[in-house]
Amino acid sequence: MDWLRQLDPLWISYIAFGVLFTVVELTRPARRLRYRKTLLRDIAAALVYQFGVTTAANYICSPAGEFAKSHLSASVAALWLAPRVVVFYLAADLGSYWMHRLMHTHRLWRVHRWHHSPEQLYWLAGTRASIPQQVLFNLPTIAALPILAGAPGWLVVAILIEGMFRNNWMHANLTWRSNWLELIFVTPRYHHIHHSSDAELHDGNYGSLFTLWDRLFGTYLDPDTTRPKKFGTGEPPRDPVWMALGV
Template sequence: MQDVLHALFFVTAFGMVFLAVIAAEYLYVRRAGKTGVYHPRETVANLAAGFSYKIVDGIAIALFIQAFYLWVYQYGLQWNPSASVISIIALIVFIDFCFYLNHYMMHKVRWFWSGHITHHSSEHMNFSTALRQNFTFAFSGSWVLWWIPAALVGFDKNWVLLAIEGNLVYQFFLHTEQVRKLGVLEKVMNTPSHHRVHHGSNPAQIDRNFGGIFIFWDKLFGTFQDEDTAGEIKYGVNHMPAKPYNPFYLQVHGWVELAQDVWRFKDLRILYKHPEWADEHYGDSNQSMAEIPPTEKA
């Protein structure tokens, strides 16, 4: 019960910080006379999706994710280093590498993408976009790639929780167009410039810049794309949701479409193939949904 209360406290505390930053960005762009940065209905949908995601995720961490972590921990190296500058840096870097792997798989495996598509379906880039998450993340299983390697190494679960939450807090501040290039930091750190490319849907932008805090993973594994050479960035996904302002629909439509494709084609390979595989193999099964005029979308 105490872990659940801690999770709810974290959601409340950082939720207030995030809302304050979103409000500040909104007031800034209005005062600067910039238009098209915030869309009211989309922003409300982002906030609602983020709230449901973090509540479910926090409870899931308290109820079963940490329990599974401890079960795996007993079979690992049980390193359990004492707190030091080196061990803390090692944990931060290791957790970010695990996030890179997790994030990469969320883009490459249809099962994982069915939950992650929510985050990429926004047509705008602002701080509220960071909260456009999916409450099904805790049940998709992709968190195993982020949490469990640390259990096998032997990091304390509370340290890991802080490192993961800190990683997510850092990523919140990547979702903006108001911060341009950050000089030498662009070479090592993930920045708003790099993350804008990640949210693009044009060919040069798809499946690029997967890092959380650091960008050198992408440079090391060949998934990096600089904003200067990425072309004009178009936010969103190839198959936009039919109801872009319905928070519940935004979080479940990917799973519904996955189930429909598996049922229609009687092919379980769809579950683990890349997200566009069914369209490429059997034809564009989602074309009718993608072509619904905006005026008919709820």
């Protein structure tokens, strides 16, 4: 099993989550999907994202990453790690909430519309982000990195894997629901409202981890009473290459 040990843990997780979500979605789907209509396009989009968008965005963000690394403080590293992880997630998620709201403004919508283009939602359809979107979403996480000063390498890998799981999870086509979990965390039906083609609905539920920010800043839409009828942008289709570039 030497080949297995040589595989990147991120790739192992990506494949394992893909299998897991496919099985769960086929077993308990929230909506019937016509996979034949969308699967090839979604696989192509995921490949472009994994090999093109993330590579380009990481390259563009590397000066910001270096700047964050140069601000790692020994006195912060001496503090207890567990509460710092919670503060890191709160800070990064708050930044991500406002970045997301910014992307829904007239000027930046072009950066984000590729993410909203799928008309059928399931785990793979959520793997779409243009290069500028990925850069903008990377920035709050990079800005929060000094909070994790001195953290072991495995924690950084675990945070990356959690981000991957969460993106699959929030787009998953599942009947599953939990009101008590939604008091704190974003769930699939919570995020699906944000993907509605109805402009009023996609102007809500911007959160990606905590539901707190939507409740606090007036963009909360209750999944118990709000049901999206259709997904997508409601705009004429555009060339995916331009959408991936965010222009």
